[in-house]
Amino acid sequence: MSSSSTGPNPMGVAVSPEVAEALARGGAVVALESTIICHGMPYPKNLQTAMEVEAIVRENGAVPATIAILDGVPHVGLTSEQLKSLAVSGRQFQKTARRDIAHVVASGGNGATTVSATMFFAHKAGIPIFVTGGIGGVHRNGEQTMDISSDLTELGKIPVTVISAGVKSILDIPRTLEYLETQGVTVAAYKTNEFPAFFTEVSRCKVPCRVDSPEECAKIIYANKNLNLGSGILIAVPIPKEHAASGNAIESAIQKALKEAEDKNIIGNAITPFMLDRVKVLTGGSSLEASIL
Numbered sequence: 001m002s003s004s005s006t007g008p009n010p011m012g013v014a015v016s017p018e019v020a021e022a023l024a025r026g027g028a029v030v031a032l033e034s035t036i037i038c039h040g041m042p043y044p045k046n047l048q049t050a051m052e053v054e055a056i057v058r059e060n061g062a063v064p065a066t067i068a069i070l071d072g073v074p075h076v077g078l079t080s081e082q083l084k085s086l087a088v089s090g091r092q093f094q095k096t097a098r099r100d101i102a103h104v105v106a107s108g109g110n111g112a113t114t115v116s117a118t119m120f121f122a123h124k125a126g127i128p129i130f131v132t133g134g135i136g137g138v139h140r141n142g143e144q145t146m147d148i149s150s151d152l153t154e155l156g157k158i159p160v161t162v163i164s165a166g167v168k169s170i171l172d173i174p175r176t177l178e179y180l181e182t183q184g185v186t187v188a189a190y191k192t193n194e195f196p197a198f199f200t201e202v203s204r205c206k207v208p209c210r211v212d213s214p215e216e217c218a219k220i221i222y223a224n225k226n227l228n229l230g231s232g233i234l235i236a237v238p239i240p241k242e243h244a245a246s247g248n249a250i251e252s253a254i255q256k257a258l259k260e261a262e263d264k265n266i267i268g269n270a271i272t273p274f275m276l277d278r279v280k281v282l283t284g285g286s287s288l289e290a291s292i293l
């Protein structure tokens with residue numbers, strides 16, 4: 001079902017009528033990001049995947065709220081027309097992390113929100129749950145470049161629960177977990193003791209907390225809320241074994257892509273889309289398939 005968005009409310013955010021209605025009656029709403037649509041996958045795979053993800057949320061009795069900035073207005077919950085225009089526009093939508101929000105809004109631009117910006121708007125709209133594929137983290141060589149995704153600091157300061165397939169091994173997973181600890185983020189893994197590496201269930205990093213049921217997750221989310229901890233929660237759900245890509249093939253693609261990035265001097269917020277794209281090409285598309293499944 002698609003519904004047209006209302007104009008921005010006094011908080012400066014346009015919440016779609018369907019999302020607003022669900023929130024008002026205390027129904028379940030799941031926030032979804034848009035960088036993955038505009039910068040993470042090619043058209044039309046991105047549109048198919050975005051629509052599929054929204055459909056899965058609905059099948060499970062919740063209302064999806066994809067978040068993006070359209071003509072300078074942050075939108076929480078998109079119509080199918082808006083979703084399509086986002087998918088078709090792709091990279092014309094600016095990759096928008098927390099630091100970019102004010103600029104994209106002030107210039108009336110179009111922004112595809114990363115995990116950090118999506119968390120920010122989800123919280124503003126009163127949505128406590130956000131589902132995505134992979135989150136950003138500490139980049140490899142991050143100890144020199146200081147390239148640490150603002151997804152991690154946002155998790156430290158916004159009480160939203162992010163459910164993801166973990167952190168891709170294009171990043172430095174052990175340092176990402178260290179940084180999340182510093183930020184005070186509750187990190188849990190679902191039915192495993194190991195923090196998942198997105199393409200595979202294996203990272204060799206022990207997770208600080210294991211959960212084995214949705215009820216256990218809910219109890220942690222409740223404790224966080226009840227104590228007003230103010231920080232976020234990351235729940236990592238490993239990719240199903242049958243869909244896991246080969247760890248070795250991915251690692252050698254990552255090594256190649258890292259070298260290419262260095263040679264081309266690709267840095268800053270361009271590095272994640274570059275790495276995702278190169279790893280996809282170098283693995284003959286198997287990393288993209290694993291991303292969608």
Ligand code: PSU
Nearest residue numbers: 035036040114115134135136149269272
């Ligand atoms: N990792 C993925 N897929 C993605 C991203 C990260 O496996 O699509 C996107 C998310 O939107 C994430 C952002 O929030 O990249 C992080 O970018 P950066 O590393 O520039 O902070």
Ligand code: MN
Nearest residue numbers: 147148149268
């Ligand atoms: Mn970065």
